Amino acid sequence: MPEISIIIPVLDEAPGIVACLMALQAWRARGHELIVVDGGSQDRTTELGRPLADQVVGAPRGRAVQMNYGAAASSGNLLLFLHADTRIPANALDSLEQIARKQQAAWGRFDVRLTSRKPIFRIIERAMNLRSRLTGIATGDQTLFVHRRLFEQIGRYPELALMEDIALSSRLRRISRPVCLRGPVITSSRRWEQDGVIRTVFRMWWLRLLFFFGVNTPALARRYRPVRDDA
Numbered sequence: 001m002p003e004i005s006i007i008i009p010v011l012d013e014a015p016g017i018v019a020c021l022m023a024l025q026a027w028r029a030r031g032h033e034l035i036v037v038d039g040g041s042q043d044r045t046t047e048l049g050r051p052l053a054d055q056v057v058g059a060p061r062g063r064a065v066q067m068n069y070g071a072a073a074s075s076g077n078l079l080l081f082l083h084a085d086t087r088i089p090a091n092a093l094d095s096l097e098q099i100a101r102k103q104q105a106a107w108g109r110f111d112v113r114l115t116s117r118k119p120i121f122r123i124i125e126r127a128m129n130l131r132s133r134l135t136g137i138a139t140g141d142q143t144l145f146v147h148r149r150l151f152e153q154i155g156r157y158p159e160l161a162l163m164e165d166i167a168l169s170s171r172l173r174r175i176s177r178p179v180c181l182r183g184p185v186i187t188s189s190r191r192w193e194q195d196g197v198i199r200t201v202f203r204m205w206w207l208r209l210l211f212f213f214g215v216n217t218p219a220l221a222r223r224y225r226p227v228r229d230d231a
Helices: 014-022 025-029 045-052 063-073 093-103 119-135 148-153 164-173 190-195 197-210 217-227
Strands: 003-010 033-038 055-058 077-080 107-114 146-147 179-187
Touching: 003 014, 003 063, 003 093, 014 033, 014 045, 025 217, 033 045, 033 063, 045 055, 055 063, 063 077, 063 164, 077 093, 077 148, 093 146, 093 179, 107 164, 119 179, 119 197, 146 148, 146 179, 190 197
Parallel strands: 003 033, 003 077, 033 055, 107 179
Antiparallel strands: 077 146, 107 146
């Protein structure tokens, strides 16, 4: 049985799926499980991904739904939810194996580093990582991981149109504080670069505020869609 199941929700990721999965082959060589969950890609994502994954699972479109499908198909003790445009540092495997083997159920996330070399992105990274450490709330860019029994205990991912990672980590935080691995994971800065740093940061904080005050997530998703890389 694999100790770790890596679950990757995808949608039309053909340009990058091979690089994503090739970076994880050392994990498979150590006996861990790699599951790609496709939300209805119209390109060659599943064709390219199938030889490099243990399973390619079809699911309705939507990250939360896809990640729940992947979790249901998985066998590992520790579930790790990875975005297709994010890379995990090689030295993370040893740390995650130790967490997977612990009897006490735990959850956590990584610090994040963005791909752009512009100095403004170093400020954004530090703000993201500090905010997460202070609040105990994590986003998908930070690559969440959680013991299976804890994931099932809190009812899996809430199947929301947006903010599913914030909702999940809010539930988990009531049970325990997250394990914060410094990593960092490397994730794409294209969302900020496409729409502008200030505009994107303002929009994300505004959407989180609306979510906090109970605005329904389909309405939030419609506001986010122009800058969102759907999976």
